[in-house]
Amino acid sequence: MNTTQLTPLFAAVALSLALTQCGDSSKPQAAAPADAAAPVAGQSAVQDKDSKPDIPKIAVGSKDHTTLVAALKAAEYLDVVSNAGPFTVFAPTNAAFDKLPKGTVETLVKPENKDKLRNILEYHVAVSTFKPEMLRDGMSLGMANGDNIKVSNKDGKIVINDSATIIATVPASNGIVHVVDGVLLPPSK
Amino acid sequence: MKPTQHTMQFAIASALAFSSALFVTGCKPKNLVATAQTSGAAEKVYVAPGKHDEFYNIVSGGFSGNVSVYGLPSGRLFRQIPVFSQYPECGWGYTEETKPMLNTSHGQLPWDDSHHITLSVTKGQHDGRWAFVNSNNTPRVARISFKTFRTEEIIELPNSAGNHSSPFLTENTEYAVAGTRFAVPYADEGANPDVPLNTYKGNFKSTISFIKIDPQTGRMSVAFQVMLPGIDVDLARGGKGKSHDWFFFSCYNSEQAHTLLEVNASAKDKDLITCVNWKKCEEYAKAGKGRKSKTQYAHNVYDEGTHTGTSTIETEVTVLDPKELKDIVYFMPCPKSPHGCDTDPTGEYIVGSGKLAAVIPVFSFDKVQKAIADKTFDGDYEGIPVLKYEAVLHGEVKKPGLGPLHTEFDDKGFAYTSFFVSSEIVKWDPKTLQVVDRVPTYYSVGHLCVPGGPTTKPWGKYVIAYNKITKDRYLPTGPELTQSAQLIDISGDKMKILLDFPTVGEPHYAEAIPASLIEPNSTKFFKIEDNKHPQATKSEKDARVERNGNQVHVFMTAIRSHFAPDNIEGVQQGDEVYFHVTNLEQDWDVPHGFVIKGSKAAELLIMPGETQTLKWTADRVGITPFYCTDFCSALHQEMQGYLRVSPTGSTTPVKFSLGDTAAK
Numbered sequence: 132m133n134t135t136q137l138t139p140l141f142a143a144v145a146l147s148l149a150l151t152q153c154g155d156s157s158k159p160q161a162a163a164p165a166d167a168a169a170p171v172a173g174q175s176a177v178q179d180k181d182s183k184p185d186i187p188k189i190a191v192g193s194k195d196h197t198t199l200v201a202a203l204k205a206a207e208y209l210d211v212v213s214n215a216g217p218f219t220v221f222a223p224t225n226a227a228f229d230k231l232p233k234g235t236v237e238t239l240v241k242p243e244n245k246d247k248l249r250n251i252l253e254y255h256v257a258v259s260t261f262k263p264e265m266l267r268d269g270m271s272l273g274m275a276n277g278d279n280i281k282v283s284n285k286d287g288k289i290v291i292n293d294s295a296t297i298i299a300t301v302p303a304s305n306g307i308v309h310v311v312d313g314v315l316l317p318p319s320k
Numbered sequence: 321m322k323p324t325q326h327t328m329q330f331a332i333a334s335a336l337a338f339s340s341a342l343f344v345t346g347c348k349p350k351n352l353v354a355t356a357q358t359s360g361a362a363e364k365v366y367v368a369p370g371k372h373d374e375f376y377n378i379v380s381g382g383f384s385g386n387v388s389v390y391g392l393p394s395g396r397l398f399r400q401i402p403v404f405s406q407y408p409e410c411g412w413g414y415t416e417e418t419k420p421m422l423n424t425s426h427g428q429l430p431w432d433d434s435h436h437i438t439l440s441v442t443k444g445q446h447d448g449r450w451a452f453v454n455s456n457n458t459p460r461v462a463r464i465s466f467k468t469f470r471t472e473e474i475i476e477l478p479n480s481a482g483n484h485s486s487p488f489l490t491e492n493t494e495y496a497v498a499g500t501r502f503a504v505p506y507a508d509e510g511a512n513p514d515v516p517l518n519t520y521k522g523n524f525k526s527t528i529s530f531i532k533i534d535p536q537t538g539r540m541s542v543a544f545q546v547m548l549p550g551i552d553v554d555l556a557r558g559g560k561g562k563s564h565d566w567f568f569f570s571c572y573n574s575e576q577a578h579t580l581l582e583v584n585a586s587a588k589d590k591d592l593i594t595c596v597n598w599k600k601c602e603e604y605a606k607a608g609k610g611r612k613s614k615t616q617y618a619h620n621v622y623d624e625g626t627h628t629g630t631s632t633i634e635t636e637v638t639v640l641d642p643k644e645l646k647d648i649v650y651f652m653p654c655p656k657s658p659h660g661c662d663t664d665p666t667g668e669y670i671v672g673s674g675k676l677a678a679v680i681p682v683f684s685f686d687k688v689q690k691a692i693a694d695k696t697f698d699g700d701y702e703g704i705p706v707l708k709y710e711a712v713l714h715g716e717v718k719k720p721g722l723g724p725l726h727t728e729f730d731d732k733g734f735a736y737t738s739f740f741v742s743s744e745i746v747k748w749d750p751k752t753l754q755v756v757d758r759v760p761t762y763y764s765v766g767h768l769c770v771p772g773g774p775t776t777k778p779w780g781k782y783v784i785a786y787n788k789i790t791k792d793r794y795l796p797t798g799p800e801l802t803q804s805a806q807l808i809d810i811s812g813d814k815m816k817i818l819l820d821f822p823t824v825g826e827p828h829y830a831e832a833i834p835a836s837l838i839e840p841n842s843t844k845f846f847k848i849e850d851n852k853h854p855q856a857t858k859s860e861k862d863a864r865v866e867r868n869g870n871q872v873h874v875f876m877t878a879i880r881s882h883f884a885p886d887n888i889e890g891v892q893q894g895d896e897v898y899f900h901v902t903n904l905e906q907d908w909d910v911p912h913g914f915v916i917k918g919s920k921a922a923e924l925l926i927m928p929g930e931t932q933t934l935k936w937t938a939d940r941v942g943i944t945p946f947y948c949t950d951f952c953s954a955l956h957q958e959m960q961g962y963l964r965v966s967p968t969g970s971t972t973p974v975k976f977s978l979g980d981t982a983a984k
Contacts, residue, residue, distance in 0.1 A: 173743060173760060173762070173763065174743065174762075174763045174764075174789070174791065177791045177792045178792065179791070179792075210742075210743060210760075211722060211741060211742050211743075214723075214740070214741050214742075214743060214763070214764055214789075215740075215764055215788065215789055216741075217582075246719065249719075250719075253678070253722070258586075258675070258676050258723065258741065259582045259583055259586060260582070261583070265583065273586065273589065273656065273676060275676075275678065275722055275741070276678050277655075277677065277678030277679065279589075
């Protein structure tokens with residue numbers, strides 16, 4: 132046994148001690164920003180185990196979407212998708228991200244690429260709830276980044292931009308999540 | 321083993337030290353830090369007991385139908401001014417004098433939804449005279465006096481539905497505007513308004529009403545209406561300086577959808593901003609170029625001399641058609657369902673905020689004029705020219721945030737835009753279109769307000785965010801949570817959140833004005849000698865009860881601490897009893913209240929020198945008490961009386977007295 136092995140354990144103990152002693156564990160104890168009293172935590176930090184899950188809670192709860200969640204966190208967009216919306220989110224699976232050229236995700240989540248990452252994520256979000264039956268063949272949908280996606284219906288399946296197929300749909304309290312098997316890439320300008 | 325034990329003890333000690341370090345950094349010092357950090361904010365919002373705030377914040381009460389008056393920077397609520405909804409606290413809409421104020425072409429309405437505040441301006445600057453506010457459901461515009469903080473006038477808008485883009489003002493309060501959110505078929509053109517909903521395109525029209533404001537009295541009249549295609553007119557701002565003659569309206573649903581607008585009104589990449597040359601409209605209307613439309617709308621005026629409201633039904637309005645009058649209306653394309661449409665203090669920039677847009681387009685008034693002169697059109701929309709987007713665009717603020725809604729301006733040339741989806745206020749430079757700062761809001765900001773923000777002379781200092789969602793920000797009060805405002809300091813380079821304060825109803829728009837422009841003019845009481853109420857009782861010796869058929873009129877006075885009369889007999893079951901109560905006090909802050917058991921109205925709350933009337937029906941035989949509801953004096957609890965109700969047809973004579981203790 133040595134200290135290096137023990138440190139994480141003790142750190143965890145210490146952290147739990149600190150949390151307990153800080154008091155109200157039901158509230159997010161976000162640190163105050165340097166210049167004001169308000170917590171930096173936004174809407175995604177609201178403690179609410181009772182309401183129907185919103186989009187971030189669905190994403191965080193899915194083991195197939197860890198890459199998407201990491202990307203949302205890196206873009207600081209978890210608060211955005213916990214907004215009242217309503218949103219339609221096309222949520223690529225981890226496997227979908229894995230189809231991208233090696234290193235793409237790692238590059239995108241770097242702080243210097245935040246705008247690029249945000250643009251890609253916004254291209255997966257439409258403001259309003261589009262249920263599957265509303266996604267008709269040939270339809271064009273305006274996404275949050277200002278670009279449009281193209282919807283096609285092929286063999287009873289809904290395909291976006293001829294590249295990502297909706298493989299599952301999960302209703303959320305603030306919209307709807309369509310799980311897709313491909314990452315949507317905004318048109319290059 | 322020993323060394324290991326040592327190591328372990330060391331590790332535990334380190335961990336404890338670490339934990340206490342965490343405790344220190346993460347917890348106790350946080351309080352210290354918080355104290356230090358918040359103290360700066362606390363000092364900025366602290367208004368010592370007895371001291372006055374620097375600004376009045378006049379806030380729409382949303383679905384309360386009221387207007388709320390707050391102080392800034394304290395966030396203290398002073399008063400709710402009843403406007404479109406009955407308000408039992410002061411009897412608004414319940415007393416005989418105020419019932420006519422809620423009259424419409426549909427009859428007396430108990431409720432509406434107030435959205436936007438506009439404070440009167442002279443040369444584009446706050447003049448502290450009136451506030452205007454719209455009702456969104458049954459279209460009306462109200463005018464509130466800053467002398468009395470009361471609603472003095474309400475005018476209904478004909479040929480209108482969903483009066484949302486209202487009641488914004490021209491630069492000298494010449495006109496207030498009122499545009500329709502809901503297009504509807506005109507009922508007056510000889511056409512049958514009973515049309516299938518799927519004939520929206522063609523049958524449905526929108527209108528923009530221009531309400532003339534009398535420069536001395538503030539009295540309103542509908543001067544003319546501009547008829548538009550069936551698009552949803554959302555918000556508006558008047559021009560300033562060089563753009564003085566113009567008004568700009570954001571319009572969505574250029575798709576002309578009539579169902580599932582969430583999807584069907586979001587299809588096009590660009591909707592429209594409607595530019596109206598109101599000076600030209602005025603000329604055409606005066607020259608008789610408008611069509612006289614037969615219609616019905618109520619015009620209600622409260623007279624502080626008679627302390628009485630009257631309602632008149634108007635029957636005609638002048639309608640101007642831009643298809644015929646070619647130079648009064650031009651459309652500008654604006655990305656994705658524009659909501660806010662705001663003009664900067666110079667009058668050069670028009671900012672459109674597309675709810676679903678990824679940019680904020682800023683239009684140039686000079687370019688608009690040039691495009692009109694050069695006819696740089698991009699076709700037409702239902703016969704009205706559409707100016708070419710690129711020709712009128714000053715530039716776009718790129719990637720400013722998500723869900724832009726409204727823009728206000730400060731005293732240093734910066735613009736502040738609220739973003740609903742990304743829950744933030746973004747500060748940017750209208751000239752360079754660069755974002756210079758952003759601050760989060762908690763949560764989902766709608767409107768925002770900089771003191772003087774829509775005028776030619778913004779006062780700056782603060783921006784207030786009016787948030788739509790509060791969730792965990794306050795102590796919970798069941799499913800219905802308080803609405804929220806956030807005060808943000810904009811005096812430095814970085815915006816700083818200073819204070820959260822709750823609001824009444826959903827706060828839509830608000831304005832803030834220096835207290836010094838209003839405070840000295842506030843009425844303390846009404847002079848009894850100026851009281852022209854036909855049923856006023858100006859001295860106790862005139863107090864009396866008169867029967868007229870089955871109506872009984874009680875001419876009553878109130879002064880600390882009794883009513884005259886306080887004993888009334890001879891009322892019969894089924895009688896309609898009118899209590900005309902005059903408050904004889906001539907002193908600051910001594911209202912009296914009046915109510916009687918079984919009253920189906922609210923109380924009277926009578927200001928000094930004022931007369932108000934409660935109508936009450938004697939529904940049963942017996943002795944009925946009445947009392948003063950406002951704690952007026954040390955002997956307030958003694959301020960009471962009895963009314964005797966005898967059976968119908970009883971021979972008990974009408975009798976009234978005060979202080980008569982002789983046994984009968």
